[in-house]
Amino acid sequence: MTEARIKPNPHAGLPGGKRRWxxxxxxxLLLMPALLVPNYFRQVALFSGTGGLGERKLGEITIGPWKAQLAEFSVEEPLDQGLAGHIKSFALGLEPESATHVKASYMRxxxxxTLRxxxxxxxxxxxxxxxxxxxxxxxxxxxxxxLTMEGWDGSVHQASIALSEASPVTEAWLAKQKGTR
Known part of the structure; x- marks a missing residue:
């Protein structure tokens, strides 16, 4: 009569046996939040304003009698919004003495x-x-x-800034887009 050999289980005695996965x-799953939490808190600080105006500050701009701080909100290429085209976000902070005199601010x-x-x-x-x-x-x-600002007294003042200074990422994106057209 032949004797059957039983193969020993390499996982015998370990917790879970063959089910270690x-x-x-x-x-x-415990490590994933630890890796993602710093980016989450950075985004929360950016959107709540505690992290400043934006990711890249451009400095102070004088528009007529008013002063403002301008910043690139996020340092990334313009976002594709489908039929609306590409959108880039900027942030503006008026100085306290200017804030009460400015009715509206525009950028293009x-x-x-014209003002329209x-x-x-x-x-x-x-x-x-x-x-x-x-x-x-x-x-x-x-x-x-x-940048166009309209005052409560009806005055309109304008200032310009080079796109390459305001957003080098957008400037590089435009150069890349021009090469693919």
Whole structure:
């Protein structure tokens, strides 16, 4: 009569036996939040304003008698919004002495022809306003961003800043887009 050999189980005596993968998966699920929490808190600080105006501050801009701080809200390429085109976000913070005198602030790519075509309007409180600036398809590298402010007394003042200074990432994106057209 032949004797049957029983193969020893290499996992015998270990917790879970052959089912170790749930243990490893639970360790992974515990580590994932620890890796993602710093980015979450950075985003919360940015959107709540405790992290400043934006990711990249451009400094102080004088527009007529008023002074403001301008910042690139997020240092990334313009976001594709489908049929609406590409959008880039900027933040503006008015100085306290200027905040009571400014009625509205606008931004656009290229010089506005009239106040009716002043561009996208900033929204939010005067010390931290945001704008979602549309980037037209015809925009060439080297364009300028025009900031228009309207006062409560009816006065209108404008200032411009080079797009390459305001957002080098957008300037590089435009150069790449021009090469693919």
């Amino acid at each position: 749930p243990f490893h998966l639970s360790i992974l 790519v290229g010089k506005p022809r 075509a002043a561009g996208a309007i900033f929204y939010g409180p005067p010390y931290r306003q945001l704008v979602d600036l549309p980037i037209p398809q015809r925009t060439e590298p080297g364009e300028r961003l025009w």
